[in-house]
Amino acid sequence: MEIVQYPQFDEKLYREKLDNGLEVNILPRSGYHKTYGILTTDYGSLDNKFVPLNKSKMECVPDGVAHFLEHKLFEKKDHDAFDLFGHYGADANAFTSFTNTSYLFSTASYPQKNLDILLDFVQEPYFNEKSIEKEKGIIGQEIKMYEDDIDWRFYFGMLQNLYPEHPLSIDIAGTVESIAKITVQNLYDCYWTFYHPQNMNLFVTGAIEPKETMNWIKENQAKKQFMPISDIKRANPENDESGQDIIPYRMLELDTQRPKAAVGIKGLDQVPAGREGLIYKMRIDMLLWLLFSDTSVSYLRLYNEGVIDDSFDFMFQLERGFHYASINSDTDDPQRFCHDIIAILENADQLLKGQYTQFNLAKKELIGRQIHSMNSLESIANQYSGRLFNGATIFDRVAVIQEMTLEEVLTAGKEFIRSEAVSVYQILPKEGN
Amino acid sequence: MRTEIRSGMSLTVTPTEQFKTTRIAIALIEPLNSKAITKRMLLANVLEAASELFPTQKAVAEELSKMYGAGFGITVERRGNVHILNCVFDCVNERYLADKEGLLKGAFAFLKQCIFEPLAFNGEFDHATFERQKKNLGFYMQTVRDDKQLYAALALQKIHFSDEAQKSPSFGTYEQLEKITPKALYDYYTECIRKDQIEVVVSGNVDKIECEKLARELPFTKRQAFSGTLFYNQNSRLKVNEKDEHQPVVQGKLDLAYSLPVYYRENGYYAALVFNGIFGGLPLSKLFMNVREKASLAYYANSSYDSFRGFVSVQTGIQAKDKNATREIISKQLDDMKNGEITQQEFRDTKEALQNSFLSRLDSPANNLEQNLVNILMKKSVSVQEWQKELNAVNFEDVVEVARKTELQSIYFLDGEVS
Structure with a gap:
């Protein structure tokens, strides 16, 4: 067991790659009552074309399979894993993103028992026809619920602009039509291809003793046999790096109260691999903070002029195979909003060059934010990057911020902000509303 | 430990090394009054946005950045018959920082500035700040219409309660907001500062004597x-x-309201927690299992219990055509409980889950603060051991008795069928 020390935060991380390939991270926290465990596979809604295990050709699966599989994995022949967690005082949940699927529990009572339940239900699949048909009804409702969610439509509207031909433009849950096509075979194909321990990691944190916990996990894994696998072959979705496929502007009229506008930037530059990728991500996070946070000159001006309000937000998302930024707000003047935001982005370099005072202040802010989130077991475990940033943890992020220079941020910004990568999306209230 | 600082003003400090941050709250408490709810919400926003020393949001944000990304916010909360305007400040403990700055002192100075030196002239709030916050609160009230789950819950509350102050959303109403002027709000502010009960609550790795000073x-x-x-x-x-x-x-x-005259930590309270857990408050509840899992009628179906207002509400998201079927399943679950149809497994699992969520809340600084405030209002705190003992003592019959006390009172339905 390797021990990674973080003396600045009085923390120690225990990690080991087990014989079967499963990567385990354990972070004990003194004073805490509960234990949080999360088991993640490097597989999400984007992975809809791949060579299934023991086959030789690329196959496509219906949109929404990863999320569907996540739902169905809880159900076993004679029981439901949710019930098992329930018997041992644990909350359980799962979520599917574009590139990952995670299963988690949190308990203040029986950590070992609940760890076993987590590992067992995820590692022992059982899918059948009847329960799949029933699930189509439930997920259908979930998809419909999101259709009423204007923020969700807004979010996907921008993705559809930036990635029109890419699975990113499709709801993680799929569509009512696509999930209707899902078969038992699809689920098993995806499962055996992507749920091998070699493609997964387990992060446990909270009221636990690391050696004892590692032994529990090893005992559990020793009872199971896994087929040897070779490298997973995914048809990484076509990503037009010229930016020519980007839809520069779209507008949707909905039964909503106020106009919403967003400016998006698709990442057309190459993200470096491993820890360098984390450094790149945090530089862009910093860049956006400097340009758009409430400590920026632009924010104050736009706020005071009534162009933006408290709903104003900006984000940068970077996962396996894609990265993009979005800046959005409810606004009475969507044209002005987009015009001004684009102008700020295009002038980023002039606006920020030599602004060392502001930069040092931002560093303090972002370091403080990281330390704040260390209070939460969920944040610590959920922010674990796994393979994406070569095992970086929340504690590594502080060092990245500390070492960052303004020049590095501006250089990363020049690579990322390109005029051909920009798009605008707006949702406007229907006439007569 | 709670110490009286002055008449009507106390300090409670909970030293702990569990968290990497220190949390300070200054709570202004007054009897709930329907005429003041909107004013208090707007006041919270105006005080949060600017003060004499930090006259713009940028200045406020920069000051917080200087204190290593300190969090600051003023929230409002209705709890039973009181209203709490809560000024909360959250900062990193210095021991995790390279330079050891006096953040606790800075935190108190910042809160003092925001509460006692707002941006105001000649007995009126700064007009520009006031108008912007008023407009933005108005926008927020409008956008609630876009969040149908919240919209339905508020609509149910409006038809269920007879008292005006209980009917109102906790963020107030548009009708009241329109009438507030910079002077009226300032007058109200001076009244709050003079009259509201004050509770200062601090938790973190702090020194009690320094906090008191x-x-x-x-x-x-x-x-x-x-x-x-x-x-x-x-x-x-x-x-x-x-x-x-x-x-x-x-x-x-489809949202339903029931009366349940069992109150926080009073007779039957722990049984009511178990009741609500089995009925719809927990992931494995009867509502979840029957409305969602067995009948596939809804994506969500749950209940919540407000032990300060003696009521239980049920929330569901369904297809309009399934309204009656859903209603029947919901009332059958409650009838089953009234008839004692609760399995040993449900009973045990629910207790385990309640215990888990109680202990888990101790791991969150925000929940600890909230619990501290409730204890102050109740003038009594309950230790972890006492709480567990009370929960364990709940028996089967107690839960059935609570179920029998619930009475269906109001039903709100938002029709999704496009006509």
Whole structure:
């Protein structure tokens, strides 16, 4: 067991790659009552074309399979894993993103028992026809619920602009039509291809003793046999790096109260691999903070002029195979909003060059934010990057911020902000509303 | 430990090394009053946005950045018959920082600045700040219409309660907001500063004596603490109150309100927690299992219990055509409980889950603070051991008895069928 020390935060991380390939991270926290465990596979809604295990050709699966599989994995022949967690005082949940699927529990009572339940239900699949048909009804409702969610439509509207031909433009849950096509075979194909321990990691944190916990996990894994696998072959979705496929502007009229506008930037530059990728991500996070946070000159001006309000937000998302930024707000003047935001982005370099005072202040802010989130077991475990940033943890992020220079941020910004990568999306209230 | 600083103003410090941050709250507490709810929400936003020393949001944000990304916010909360305007400050403990700055002192100075030196001239709030915050609160009230789950919950509350102050959303109403002027709000502000009960609550790796010294420097004068009853109680209706509404939505919402005259930590309270857990409050509840899992009628179906207002509400998201079927399943679950149809497994699992969520809340600084405030209002705290003992003592019959006390009072339905 390797021990990674973080003396600045009085923390120690225990990690080991087990014989079967499963990567385990354990972070004990003194004073805490509960234990949080999360088991993640490097597989999400984007992975809809791949060579299934023991086959030789690329196959496509219906949109929404990863999320569907996540739902169905809880159900076993004679029981439901949710019930098992329930018997041992644990909350359980799962979520599917574009590139990952995670299963988690949190308990203040029986950590070992609940760890076993987590590992067992995820590692022992059982899918059948009847329960799949029933699930189509439930997920259908979930998809419909999101259709009423204007923020969700807004979010996907921008993705559809930036990635029109890419699975990113499709709801993680799929569509009512696509999930209707899902078969038992699809689920098993995806499962055996992507749920091998070699493609997964387990992060446990909270009221636990690391050696004892590692032994529990090893005992559990020793009872199971896994087929040897070779490298997973995914048809990484076509990503037009010229930016020519980007839809520069779209507008949707909905039964909503106020106009919403967003400016998006698709990442057309190459993200470096491993820890360098984390450094790149945090530089862009910093860049956006400097340009758009409430400590920026632009924010104050736009706020005071009534162009933006408290709903104003900006984000940068970077996962396996894609990265993009979005800046959005409810606004009475969507044209002005987009015009001004684009102008700020295009002038980023002039606006920020030599602004060392502001930069040092931002560093303090972002370091403080990281330390704040260390209070939460969920944040610590959920922010674990796994393979994406070569095992970086929340504690590594502080060092990245500390070492960052303004020049590095501006250089990363020049690579990322390109005029051909920009798009605008707006949702406007229907006439007569 | 709670220490009286002055009449009507106390300090509670909970030293702990569990967290990497220190949390300080200054709570202004007054009896709930329907005429003041909107003013208090707007006041929270105006005080949060600017002060004399930090006259713009940028200046406020920069000051917080200097204190290593400190969090600051003013929230409002209705709890039973009181209203709490809560100024909360959250900062990193210095021991995790390279430079050891006096953040606790800075935190108190910042809060003092925001509360006692707002941006105001000649007895009126700064007009520009005021108008912007007023406009933005108005926008927020409008956008609630876009969040159908919240919209339905608020609509149910409006038809269920008879008291104006309980009917209102906790963020107020548009009708009241329109009438507030910079002077009226400032007058109201001076009244709050003079009259509201003040509770200062600090938790983190802090020194009690230093906290007390800093709290004493806050210039709150003597006042009276809230002395009324915390719990809201209304007579039950003989006829169920129903309201249907139509909007072009894909998914319909069916929400129900029940009266349950069992109050926080009073007789039957722990049994009521178990009751609500089995009924719809927990992931494995009867509502979840039957409405969602077995009948596939809804994506969500759950209940919540407000032990300060003696009521239980049920929320569901369904297809409009399934309204009656859903209603039947919901009432069958409650009838089953009234008839003692609760399995040993449900009973045990629910207790385990309640215990888990109680202990888990101790791992969150925000929940600890909230619990501290509730203990202060109740003038009594309950230790972890006492709480567990009380929960364990709940038996099967107690839960059935609570179930029998619930009475259906109001039904709100948001029609999703496009006509």
